[in-house]
Amino acid sequence: xxxxxxxxxxxxxxxxxxxxxxxxxxxxxxxxxxxxxxxxxxxxxxxxxxxxxxxxxxxxxxxxxxxxxxxxxxxxxxxxxxxxxxxxxxxxxxxxxxxxxxxxxxxxxxxxxxxxxxxxxxxxxxxxxxxxxxxxxxxxxxxxxxxxxxxxxxxxx
Numbered sequence: 569x570x571x572x573x574x575x576x577x578x579x580x581x582x583x584x585x586x587x588x589x590x591x592x593x594x595x596x597x598x599x600x601x602x603x604x605x606x607x608x609x610x611x612x613x614x615x616x617x618x619x620x621x622x623x624x625x626x627x628x629x630x631x632x633x634x635x636x637x638x639x640x641x642x643x644x645x646x647x648x649x650x651x652x653x654x655x656x657x658x659x660x661x662x663x664x665x666x667x668x669x670x671x672x673x674x675x676x677x678x679x680x681x682x683x684x685x686x687x688x689x690x691x692x693x694x695x696x697x698x699x700x701x702x703x704x705x706x707x708x709x710x711x712x713x714x715x716x717x718x719x720x721x722x723x724x725x
Contacts, residue, residue: 569707571597571717572696573672579695581672593717594668594692595661597699600710601690602659604683609667612678613651656684668692 573590574581581587598607657663670676674694681690689700696717701707711718 569699569701569711570696570719571699571714572719573692573717574695575716577695577719577721580674587669587672590672591662591665591668593714594664594697597697597710597714598659598664598681598690599661600713601688601699601701602683604685605659606684607657607659608680608682608684608686609653609655609657609664610680610682611653611667611676613653 571593572578573593574586575589578586581590664681667676667679671679671692672694677693679692681692682688687702688706691698691700699707699710701710
């Protein structure tokens, strides 16, 4: 399911009030999903074939406590290195705000938040968030709670 982060499906915030709305919506859904005090923050980046080291230090800057990362080399399906960064965060409202703001500004992409058992996945993007839930009932419940945050487009996108 997809939620938009601003009214009218506006993609990018341009004022402090709009940033507050974006962060409020992300934190509200995350708070409703979270029943585990620890969350995984997963981010990814891509690099040139000749460069098997992470090229984007922004990911490390957002997690100075030390992120685990794994480089996946090019193969028949990927033409560049893929870097996966995983860190654990103790959940509290606002703990992910620097990451969510970087996503809202299209500075950071490929972010996912999930509990350790991966029972749900929250994927924020510039303009909203996709939520993957284990059952259609769980999906329908959260969709009804935030119907005003859904797209008006018939496809839901």
